[in-house]
Amino acid sequence: MQDLISKGCAEISRYVGLGEEDKQRLREASQFVLPQKDKIVAEIIEGLQKDPEGANLLQSLGLDNVKAMLGQWMTAIFYGNYDMDHCMAISKMGFTFAGAGIPLPTLLSKLAFVTHQVISRIPKDSPYLAPVLKSVHWSLRIIVLGYDVMRQRLFDKVLGINEGVYKRLQAVTLKDIMKELGVK
Incomplete structure (x- = not known):
């Protein structure tokens, strides 16, 4: 599992390309956002509670767990090293x-809702906006990577379907869906 995460992190990091200047700007930008972290998390929780899917998410994960994850994620956006340890944490x-x-x-x-709540705190003409967007993009991709690795593990260990078989099933299913939709 760590090998999959490591390879995925390396690929995502090459694609997003957060350099030392970006990391420095993120630390500087933290002064605009992190003092409001509790308020932002409260706004996010309030927004999630108004949405049926969001309310289910809060219920399945637990309100305190979601609050803690959001707070940790926000801090990681601005203070991460973007190394393997940071990638594993995200x-x-x-x-x-x-x-x-x-x-x-x-x-x-x-997560798009959460992202908007964070980014809206950065002035649009700020030199910090681009590094924040890169960091958020990186962390969202890493969260999806973790989700995908967990899903792959489930198929492999629980259902006995390895990645190759899964990809073939996915290709067959895609062909069926495209046929149903009339797409050639």
């Missing part, structure tokens, strides 16, 4: 969501 959020049975579309829509 990917655990994906494991948690997958293990709780949160559907990936629900997860991504809720």
